Amino acid sequence: MAVSVRIQGMLESSSWIRRMFEAGNALRAAHGAEKVCDFSLGNPDVEPPPEFQRALLEVVSAPIPRKHGYMPNAGYPEVRALVAEQVGREQGAALSGDHIVMSCGASGALNACLKAILDPGDEVIASVPCFMEYASYVDNHGGKLLFAPCRDGFDLDVAGIEGRIGPRTAAVIINSPNNPTGRIYPESTLRELADMLLRAGRRTGRAIYLLSDEPYRKLAYEGAVVPAVMRLYPHSLVATSYSKELSLPGERIGFAAVNPAADDARRLVDGIILCTRILGYVNAPALMQRVVARLQGKAVDVEIYRKKRDLFCAALSSMGYELSKPQGAFYIFPKAPKGDDLALARALQEELILVVPGRGFNYPGYFRIAYCVDTPVIERSFAGFERVARKLRAG
Amino acid sequence: MAVSVRIQGMLESSSWIRRMFEAGNALRAAHGAEKVCDFSLGNPDVEPPPEFQRALLEVVSAPIPRKHGYMPNAGYPEVRALVAEQVGREQGAALSGDHIVMSCGASGALNACLKAILDPGDEVIASVPCFMEYASYVDNHGGKLLFAPCRDGFDLDVAGIEGRIGPRTAAVIINSPNNPTGRIYPESTLRELADMLLRAGRRTGRAIYLLSDEPYRKLAYEGAVVPAVMRLYPHSLVATSYSKELSLPGERIGFAAVNPAADDARRLVDGIILCTRILGYVNAPALMQRVVARLQGKAVDVEIYRKKRDLFCAALSSMGYELSKPQGAFYIFPKAPKGDDLALARALQEELILVVPGRGFNYPGYFRIAYCVDTPVIERSFAGFERVARKLRAG
Numbered sequence: 001m002a003v004s005v006r007i008q009g010m011l012e013s014s015s016w017i018r019r020m021f022e023a024g025n026a027l028r029a030a031h032g033a034e035k036v037c038d039f040s041l042g043n044p045d046v047e048p049p050p051e052f053q054r055a056l057l058e059v060v061s062a063p064i065p066r067k068h069g070y071m072p073n074a075g076y077p078e079v080r081a082l083v084a085e086q087v088g089r090e091q092g093a094a095l096s097g098d099h100i101v102m103s104c105g106a107s108g109a110l111n112a113c114l115k116a117i118l119d120p121g122d123e124v125i126a127s128v129p130c131f132m133e134y135a136s137y138v139d140n141h142g143g144k145l146l147f148a149p150c151r152d153g154f155d156l157d158v159a160g161i162e163g164r165i166g167p168r169t170a171a172v173i174i175n176s177p178n179n180p181t182g183r184i185y186p187e188s189t190l191r192e193l194a195d196m197l198l199r200a201g202r203r204t205g206r207a208i209y210l211l212s213d214e215p216y217r218k219l220a221y222e223g224a225v226v227p228a229v230m231r232l233y234p235h236s237l238v239a240t241s242y243s244k245e246l247s248l249p250g251e252r253i254g255f256a257a258v259n260p261a262a263d264d265a266r267r268l269v270d271g272i273i274l275c276t277r278i279l280g281y282v283n284a285p286a287l288m289q290r291v292v293a294r295l296q297g298k299a300v301d302v303e304i305y306r307k308k309r310d311l312f313c314a315a316l317s318s319m320g321y322e323l324s325k326p327q328g329a330f331y332i333f334p335k336a337p338k339g340d341d342l343a344l345a346r347a348l349q350e351e352l353i354l355v356v357p358g359r360g361f362n363y364p365g366y367f368r369i370a371y372c373v374d375t376p377v378i379e380r381s382f383a384g385f386e387r388v389a390r391k392l393r394a395g
Numbered sequence: 396m397a398v399s400v401r402i403q404g405m406l407e408s409s410s411w412i413r414r415m416f417e418a419g420n421a422l423r424a425a426h427g428a429e430k431v432c433d434f435s436l437g438n439p440d441v442e443p444p445p446e447f448q449r450a451l452l453e454v455v456s457a458p459i460p461r462k463h464g465y466m467p468n469a470g471y472p473e474v475r476a477l478v479a480e481q482v483g484r485e486q487g488a489a490l491s492g493d494h495i496v497m498s499c500g501a502s503g504a505l506n507a508c509l510k511a512i513l514d515p516g517d518e519v520i521a522s523v524p525c526f527m528e529y530a531s532y533v534d535n536h537g538g539k540l541l542f543a544p545c546r547d548g549f550d551l552d553v554a555g556i557e558g559r560i561g562p563r564t565a566a567v568i569i570n571s572p573n574n575p576t577g578r579i580y581p582e583s584t585l586r587e588l589a590d591m592l593l594r595a596g597r598r599t600g601r602a603i604y605l606l607s608d609e610p611y612r613k614l615a616y617e618g619a620v621v622p623a624v625m626r627l628y629p630h631s632l633v634a635t636s637y638s639k640e641l642s643l644p645g646e647r648i649g650f651a652a653v654n655p656a657a658d659d660a661r662r663l664v665d666g667i668i669l670c671t672r673i674l675g676y677v678n679a680p681a682l683m684q685r686v687v688a689r690l691q692g693k694a695v696d697v698e699i700y701r702k703k704r705d706l707f708c709a710a711l712s713s714m715g716y717e718l719s720k721p722q723g724a725f726y727i728f729p730k731a732p733k734g735d736d737l738a739l740a741r742a743l744q745e746e747l748i749l750v751v752p753g754r755g756f757n758y759p760g761y762f763r764i765a766y767c768v769d770t771p772v773i774e775r776s777f778a779g780f781e782r783v784a785r786k787l788r789a790g
Contacts, residue, residue, distance in 0.1 A: 002602075002663040003515070004511065004514040007670065044464065062457055067439070068645050069642065069645050104675070115535075119401060136673035139675070249464055252677060267397040270406055271397065271402045271403075274405060277528075280502035280506035280532060281647070282647060286646050
């Protein structure tokens with residue numbers, strides 16, 4: 001066999017997002033790309049802010065010796081210091097550059113953090129619906145991802161998470177604003193989570209890490225502020241990237257930040273740096289480290305996304321789709337008519353519309369729309385969504 | 396404990412290269428950076444060739460929509476096609492873009508390839524002395540690295556490799572030009588290796604992959620050509636980067652190439668792409684993919700390194716150090732006087748000279764000099780090398 005048994009199995013069961021991507025390619029080939037309304041991928045359509053191009057040109061033109069050479073695995077000290085200042089402001093915590101490890105995107109940060117804390121057989125808990133790649137990231141390092149339910153309206157169900165905690169629990173992953181729901185977890189819920197984790201950690205005899213995956217932090221609407229985990233819970237880590245807030249997902253630039261209040265935070269940082277090296281990331285891309293350092297606190301114009309959200313939500317609601325209006329990110333997660341997300345995704349495909357069924361996030365009965373696409377594409381899709389709503393309600 | 400048991404163990408036994416790096420920082424702090432001669436790191440001092448800066452500015456200025464967005468996990472199809480042409484020429488194999496997976500450096504390519512082929516308990520064989528990170532890369536995916544001896548003069552010992560092969564052998568890793576020896580394996584040796592692997596694969600009932608780590612391919616001196624593995628052995632993969640040939644190690648850009656003649660090559664490529672995604676690399680950095688695509692076949696001026704090699708080798712030989720003149724890469728791997736690499740490294744540190752003891756490559760008794768540093772630093776170190784040679788021979 002050309003690949004290992006486990007990878008063979010994964011190739012056969014490839015992810016729903018990937019399946020929709022392939023279905024999309026088939027539709028585009030058959031009908032022409034301009035006919036297909038593809039809401040299956042979280043690839044920002046908004047260009048990076050103008051400051052980005054200026055910063056990029058500045059760094060490209062600056063006479064810096066060995067500009068593209070190795071630096072310490074954690075990143076340039078001056079970049080880490082600037083990132084720490086910004087994270088410190090956002091999290092209300094006293095971070096220095098020593099608490100930051102620059103990474104190849106949020107996924108690189110998550111993998112380095114998980115490798116640093118997991119021994120084989122350890123468990124990590126995530127709340128559904130969630131980005132299913134978490135299961136691979138945990139499995140990469142010998143851990144097991146357990147799924148906790150959520151409350152109505154997609155808030156965290158703290159009691160549900162508590163019910164999954166056992167002696168092997170190493171971490172809980174949260175993602176706010178959430179992919180796929182767009183939910184921002186309120187501070188009251190996070191406080192409840194923090195209290196529960198402190199109690200549970202005393203019970204199990206090990207600190208349970210709270211790993212906060214925050215790439216959508218700056219895509220929050222109507223002035224919503226994403227509550228800071230570091231102020232609420234000592235054993236917390238933030239993994240994030242500039243992919244969404246600066247529209248740079250292809251450049252693989254992000255970081256992990258460790259709460260200075262965590263037990264033995266210094267050793268944890270050293271572990272994450274070691275894992276960045278041995279996982280083969282080695283370091284975050286050099287040029288982009290220097291570019292994002294100049295853009296701390298900057299983000300794309302979120303009003304662009306807010307308008308798309310409002311347009312899409314209003315149209316879907318008027319057609320009878322049930323949905324919670326997302327507070328951030330660029331996803332809507334409506335209920336599938338009659339709760340059948342596969343029938344819905346198939347019926348939409350016949351209309352040349354691509355979405356991801358909720359089971360792709362371990363949450364059947366719903367579906368994800370990524371609305372980071374041109375407004376005319378959104379508008380063009382409405383007739384199809386309408387026909388499908390009528391058809392499935394009648395059928 | 397802040398980190399997992401296994402990472403705690405690794406932090407305590409951190410690599411020799413890392414230890415030398417820390418020793419270097421201590422020496423620089425105590426004596427001033429300009430006093431320390433640091434030959435411990437393979438960080439190219441030669442700037443990228445002038446074509447690089449032109450290509451970079453071109454790509455940065457080009458009006459390409461979603462230039463920094465996601466692309467397929469394997470990389471841009473047009474970039475993969477250009478890379479395939481170049482690899483096809485070098486390897487004498489009929490590659491298309493479908494056989495290339497762009498990666499975050501050679502280490503990213505190695506990890507994606509190893510994850511694709513290894514089941515827990517599988518074995519990989521490497522010849523000593525070797526880059527010890529291979530052991531971590533194999534361990535990341537549940538495999539075990541076995542070490543084979545080498546012949547005098549650091550050529551591969553094919554019988555030694557054969558002696559390590561068993562039913563769990565998944566792959567043999569080679570690295571030519573070699574880090575740390577600078578050896579280029581001759582075609583006759585590779586042919587012998589290929590024949591042995593074919594025989595062994597028939598015996599064990601599974602194709603044994605030959606994974607060729609080639610980041611120094613274009614750093615070969617006096618017209619030496621690095622023999623192509625793909626022409627000699629069907630189940631071969633190349634993992635490489637532009638880090639050394641274009642002096643871009645900080646940018647993390649490289650690729651994996653699969654021999655079209657490998658059994659079920661298509662599935663193997665699909666597995667590597669899947670692993671690029673689930674390991675959290677997601678894709679090679681977008682901007683640098685487009686830049687290196689324009690620089691296929693280009694390299695830094697190797698004469699610069701060749702002159703440093705000649706200068707260093709002549710001086711060391713005249714002092715009585717025993718060495719094989721390296722044919723490529725930018726390392727020299729001399730014998731430590733009286734075979735004690737630790738005593739040698741310590742004595743050199745007293746002279747403010749940093750090298751890596753051979754045990755850092757699982758080959759005690761020798762030491763590695765990375766001569767990718769300014770020529771005046773090389774010249775300044777000679778007096779120290781001379782004193783240490785005399786002292787250790789006398790001692």
